[in-house]
Amino acid sequence: MNNLIAELKLKVIDILNLQDLTPENFDENAQLVGGALGIDSIDVLEMVVMVEKDYGIVINSQEVGEKIFSSLAALAEYIAENTSGPSS
């Protein structure tokens, strides 16, 4: 799980271009969307694409989406629950 969180931190920082953030100061339990990072609906969709592309998991309901992207830890948990094997 910790590996997955570390991996997701790098990916999210990269695809959302969160320049001020490093994996070290990225709090996986902090509010991800609508919080201090300024992550909004477009970023969520960008993460949806990443999750589908890299983990083969399709997220297409907004309500589910809100829960999944509430924090990075929640996202990692959802991915872990929905993948059978180890991640890439």
Next chain:
Amino acid sequence: MEKRIYIAGVGIISPLGEGLTVTEEALRDNRSAIKPLDLFPLLSGEPLPAGQVRGLEEQSFLPRTHRLAHIAAMEAMASCNAPPDAVILGNTTGGILLTEQLLRDKVDNKELYRYHGLNSVTEYIAREIGCRGTTLTVSTACSSGAVAIALALEMLNSGKAKTVLAGGVDSLCRLTYFGFNSLQLVDRKGCRPLDLDRHGMAVAEGAAMLLLTTEKPDNPLAELLGAGLSCDAYHPAAPHPEGRGAFRAMQSALVDAGLGFADIDYISLHGTGTPENDLAEAKAIKALFAGPPPMLSSIKGATGHSLAASGAIEAVVSVLAVSKNFLPANTGWQKFDPALGLTPLTQPTTQRTNAVLSNSFGFGGNNGCLVITKPEKFSAQPAPERVNTELAIHGCACLSGGGNTTATISLLAQGIPVAGMANFDSISENLPPHMVRRLKRLPRMTLSLALGAHKDSAFEEKPSAVFMGTGWGALSETYDFLTRLAESKEQFPSPTDFVGSVHNGPAGQVAIMVGATGANITTSGGDYSFEQALLAADLLMEEGKESCLVLGADEGHPVLSPLLDPSIVPETSLSDGGGAFCLSRKKEGAQCLVRSPFYQSSVGEESIGCLVDALGGIQALKDKYAVLLVGIPAAAQEEGEAQLARFMAQSGLKTPVIRYRKFTGEFASASAVAAVMAVSFLVSGKVPGPLVAGNAILLDGNQSAILVLGLGRSLSAMEFTRL
């Protein structure tokens, strides 16, 4: 002076069919034309429902957008023998459907990309109908068609034209088909606007045009009584959740028309079928109409959402409403949504209809509303009087290969070219990193320019409106979107790049940054894009204290610029940048004044003579100008030089000429940098000697104005004068 704007003719092609009669029949049948897409083959997945025009004759060289526009234009012009004075079209796709294929096939013959630009559609239509006057190409996403018609109304009111062909067009393409799907905005069961179970839109295509005239035709179909524009200044892709921008646009359209709520018999909704749009629109309507709202429906359940065409298509449907007393149904609606609290027309309805409000909203929070009525049913509104024909420049900024404004002006004063790409630090100057993390080259340049121009002015208040000219739009986002789309076998396109790829994205960002909630217009007129933005500002900026930003910017892109811009060949080193101005009608405290006395989309024998006349005639010219800044795009070198020679001969001017592209490099909005040069001359009181290969020219006498001429395919003039 009282003026009426009549709708003399209309033309329409949509997924419902071709022509007004067929459209009316289809709407009376209340059937949906939304079907699985088969326009282009898909690399993966099942086709989504889309609004595709069927049976369009295939032609290899002319993109689909151009062909759709041509059909609508011919129908609208059918009853008219003379060409209109101007053509104003909204458009977001240009020739991209063809460009997508060419890029995939790695075709590098740039001749094949010549119809890529949005302006190529407008210019093609103008040529086909014999119009040599002003063309404006408006790109404000899904409100483009309505905004184009609103600009036409202003142009007719101002007396600058007596007839205008105005409308909108877009063809389906991979960019919009996959782009909207990447935003999860497409309803897989077809489009059901206002329905409780609605899940989104159906991307569509089409074209519609109105022939507008101030001279009463024998049988006017309808009257365009008013228009209202606004910007949410809230989010690049989502509407303001309370529909505040939509509310303001509707309200100002009613005020412009001089109508009250009770006068409106029917609202033609924007009603895309996305949960957010329909909710925001419903809230705005309920806020505006105190009691029960008038009858209303969205035709997008039948046609899909044809983006830039939709506002014009729905204007034509509004013409049907008032001319035939026919109101279309909200096709596909079944379940009442209590959150909206609106019940649309479930069946086509015959009902005496005097006045229609037609709504269009788009990305970038761009809103345009039109009021269309039976002819001469209501009192005409007096057209606004213009006391000042000039706009006053209160601040400016530029970016170039030489750097920011200070660096650019200082290099130019020494006669040193500032060609080249603006460096990434200078285009991100003063921009907070969290605000621009998603922004690539063009929006960064635009924001940086807007901040610079506003800072240079003494204005404390924020500008209310934004006018932005860009020849090619956000090339980085467009290229990155298409590349990732192709590389991922069409499975993983980037929603961020799609939102960023729209031409009006940068101006929308400016509005959000400075809180500009007035009109927000992006024009795309090739090498004359900045000139078109200035013309739009001149049409819309009223007397009073309000200020606006007028910008022109283009980015150099290593792959796309050499393919698309005819003036850039593989050997050309890329240049980019732009200029921005903080303007108002208020002269006090201004740096100088600007006006746009002339713009002709295509050049003929008589054009130079017309230009000389528009500038005040030979004598006035001689006494006025200290220097000419002349823009001749490399692709039009020969004809541009010939035009310049003819202009100098006919006007008898001996004024020094600065060919500014030698200093700025080749890019579509180089004229915006030239405009900043002109301002810098007037502010410093001299034209630097090295630029005119001689002594500095002092700008202290009568002969102190500066003329910025755009030559080549079109002819444009901007005049900068001291206060």
